[in-house]
Amino acid sequence: MSESSSSPGKEKIVVMKDGPYVVSGSVPLVKENIISEGGISTGWEKGGRYPDRKAYTLCRCGRTSTPPYCDNTHTSIGFDGTEKADRAPLSERCAVLEGPTLTLYDRKDLCARAGHCQQLTGAWTLVKHSDEEEKRIAAIGVVNECPAGRLVLRNKKNDEIIEIPAEKEIAVVQHPHKGVSGPLWVRGGIPIVAADSETYEVRNRVTLCRCGASERKPFCDGSHISINYNDGDPSLKR
Numbered sequence: 001m002s003e004s005s006s007s008p009g010k011e012k013i014v015v016m017k018d019g020p021y022v023v024s025g026s027v028p029l030v031k032e033n034i035i036s037e038g039g040i041s042t043g044w045e046k047g048g049r050y051p052d053r054k055a056y057t058l059c060r061c062g063r064t065s066t067p068p069y070c071d072n073t074h075t076s077i078g079f080d081g082t083e084k085a086d087r088a089p090l091s092e093r094c095a096v097l098e099g100p101t102l103t104l105y106d107r108k109d110l111c112a113r114a115g116h117c118q119q120l121t122g123a124w125t126l127v128k129h130s131d132e133e134e135k136r137i138a139a140i141g142v143v144n145e146c147p148a149g150r151l152v153l154r155n156k157k158n159d160e161i162i163e164i165p166a167e168k169e170i171a172v173v174q175h176p177h178k179g180v181s182g183p184l185w186v187r188g189g190i191p192i193v194a195a196d197s198e199t200y201e202v203r204n205r206v207t208l209c210r211c212g213a214s215e216r217k218p219f220c221d222g223s224h225i226s227i228n229y230n231d232g233d234p235s236l237k238r
Contacts (some may be wrong), residue, residue: 015083031049032173033045058170061074087201094107100130114173117146189204211227
């Protein structure tokens with residue numbers, strides 16, 4: 001299964017051993033805030049854009065004084081950035097839910113706990129009732145708002161992955177409702193290279209840990225919520 005929106009180009013993210021993410025290829029860096037209603041995440045709000053740079057380093061330990069950029073704090077605190085993520089392709093590790101017109105692939109270990117999958121009656125229920133056009137359309141929208149790429153849909157009619165194309169960029173996520181700073185949302189099929197030089201499966205949307213606490217580094221596992229990670233962004237002041 002492949003849901004990459006484009007072939008790998010000059011854009012690249014390299015995970016440094018016990019260090020930051022080194023981004024090259026003039027990848028745009030933006031801000032995205034999670035919108036919530038009644039405790040449920042319902043969408044995204046643009047929060048601005050960082051200055052364009054050909055290359056930059058992003059913090060992975062969660063302790064930088066210049067978020068989201070690295071300030072080398074990882075060296076002084078002895079950050080352990082060991083990558084423990086399962087490197088198997090999505091297709092080899094996902095649960096499968098068959099609906100009338102849609103198939104839902106669920107890779108639970110990639111959950112960033114953004115909460116968009118709980119909209120309406122939830123992605124799983126919507127897929128089960130995807131013979132109803134309104135719920136089919138809703139399922140596609142809900143699943144594609146999952147930043148981590150935990151959920152992926154396939155059209156049973158033509159056997160194609162239903163993936164809304166994304167521009168190559170990295171979004172610094174904030175979750176104002178929960179009062180926490182979220183992961184780095186990598187979009188558009190940007191290759192991510194491990195510290196041992198192996199490239200992870202290229203996907204249209206994934207989330208990288210930036211709080212330093214994930215047990216599935218370099219990917220986010222939602223630990224930023226458990227540790228109440230806050231990088232000081234103004235959107236989190238309540």
